[in-house]
Amino acid sequence: EDQVTQSPEALRLQEGESSSLNCSYTVSGLRGLFWYRQDPGKGPEFLFTLYSAGEEKEKERLKATLTKKESFLHITAPKPEDSATYLCAVPSTGSARQLTFGSGTQLTVLP
Amino acid sequence: DAGITQSPRHKVTETGTPVTLRCHQTENHRYMYWYRQDPGHGLRLIHYSYGVKDTDKGEVSDGYSVSRSKTEDFLLTLESATSSQTSVYFCAISAGNNSPLHFGNGTRLTVT
Numbered sequence A: 001e002d003q004v005t006q007s008p009e010a011l012r013l014q015e016g017e018s019s020s021l022n023c024s025y026t027v028s029g030l031r032g033l034f035w036y037r038q039d040p041g042k043g044p045e046f047l048f049t050l051y052s053a054g055e056e057k058e059k060e061r062l063k064a065t066l067t068k069k070e071s072f073l074h075i076t077a078p079k080p081e082d083s084a085t086y087l088c089a090v091p092s093t094g095s096a097r098q099l100t101f102g103s104g105t106q107l108t109v110l111p
Numbered sequence B: 001d002a003g004i005t006q007s008p009r010h011k012v013t014e015t016g017t018p019v020t021l022r023c024h025q026t027e028n029h030r031y032m033y034w035y036r037q038d039p040g041h042g043l044r045l046i047h048y049s050y051g052v053k054d055t056d057k058g059e060v061s062d063g064y065s066v067s068r069s070k071t072e073d074f075l076l077t078l079e080s081a082t083s084s085q086t087s088v089y090f091c092a093i094s095a096g097n098n099s100p101l102h103f104g105n106g107t108r109l110t111v112t
Helices: none
Strands: A003-007 A010-014 A018-027 A032-038 A047-050 A056-060 A062-066 A070-075 A084-091 A099-101 A106-111 B004-007 B010-013 B019-025 B031-038 B043-050 B054-057 B064-071 B071-079 B087-094 B107-111
Touching: A003 A084, A003 A099, A010 A018, A018 A032, A018 A084, A032 B087, A047 A062, A047 A070, A070 A084, A084 B043, A106 B071, B004 B087, B010 B019, B019 B031, B019 B087, B019 B107, B031 B064, B031 B071, B043 B064, B043 B071, B054 B064, B071 B087
Parallel strands: A010 A106, B010 B107
Antiparallel strands: A003 A018, A018 A070, A032 A047, A032 A084, A056 A062, A062 A070, A084 A099, A084 A106, B004 B019, B019 B071, B031 B043, B031 B087, B043 B054, B064 B071, B087 B107
């Protein structure tokens, strides 16, 4: 059964305090891994797609990396506006059209 | 919001009543999805569509039906709403397999 596990469930950081979020997955034949950001009352917003181990993508203070079993979302010198829930997802083994989502990491950045 | 409109944004209904949620897109994307999001479960796929009149079931399809008569519209129907269907429902679209999903802002449904 496909599984996506995110840790920690919640993370509180001081402004400027860098950290990493983890997304581990068990799926046969990875066909991509997606990172999303979700603000309260809104739908998830697409951030990155990673396709192969060793790949990295960056956007402002965020950098996503991928290994064969997990992905990390590194947040460098975060600001309060980075506070959100971060979700990762992978295409299901049975169908690339279906994504399996993790439960997310709720990030709070304190000023 | 990638040209996705969900309606209504909020709805309260009684157990046993039918409910239809609408998703409208202006991106002309082939794929459309309905997800529900619940605390402790994350986002779970209900149904999806890969073209006009082409739909398939997702992980949690029991109690739900969908229809897609036009590229731009994807309807989710709860034939007889139950309290377990209280949730936030998200519509998403994508251009193709392995393309990222883009989500609407959701419909909060409460079944009393």
